[in-house]
Amino acid sequence: MTSPVDRIRRNIDASISAKQALAADTATLAVFARAVDTVIARYRAGGRLYVAGNGGSAADAQHLAAEFVSKLARDRAPLPAESLTTDTSILTAIGNDYGFEQVFARQLAGKATGKDVFLGITTSGESANILKALEQCRRMDIPSIVFTGRSGGRARELADFCLIAPGSATSTIQELHIVMAHTLCECVEAALFEPA
Helix, strand or coil: CCCHHHHHHHHHHHHHHHHHHHHHCHHHHHHHHHHHHHHHHHHHCCCCEEEEECCHHHHHHHHHHHHHHCCCCCCCCCCCEEECCCCHHHHHHHHHHHCHHHCCHHHHHHHCCCCCEEEEECCCCCCHHHHHHHHHHHHHCCCEEEEEECCCCCHHHHCCEEEEECCCCHHHHHHHHHHHHHHHHHHHHHHHCCCC
């Protein structure tokens, strides 16, 4: 049986290896930089960020929206951001009437404008409701970003900016999604607000 100490060392090593792999992946980092520029441009145009995911990624979507609306590391004006995972009445109404795969796409259809940007989080790249949301973004000409893992799945072909986190374990992929999310917010703060 693997001891708790051996298990945490193994997980720390896997996390470090995945982060080093991402840091060395110049192609993915270039996509990240373009995604950041898009979010900044949408905020400058008066737009907002919509974020969605399932399970742990739903929590990450809420986490990221909170960082934008409140702050990441310094006092500044709030930035409009919304997690599409939080309104149980909307989620259950859409899920009941149209199917769970429509819970994010229908919200985008009702809320988003051409000034906005969408960020979907799916470790597999195959979450049906994220795929439908990405298709909705295409119909509305809204730029889309996806944080994913493994091969990127079908989301890779639908998103304007696909950021694939290295790692084989879902937990490791999710750790890198948080690093990317925090860095995205940090970059937006630095671009839009004067230093304190």
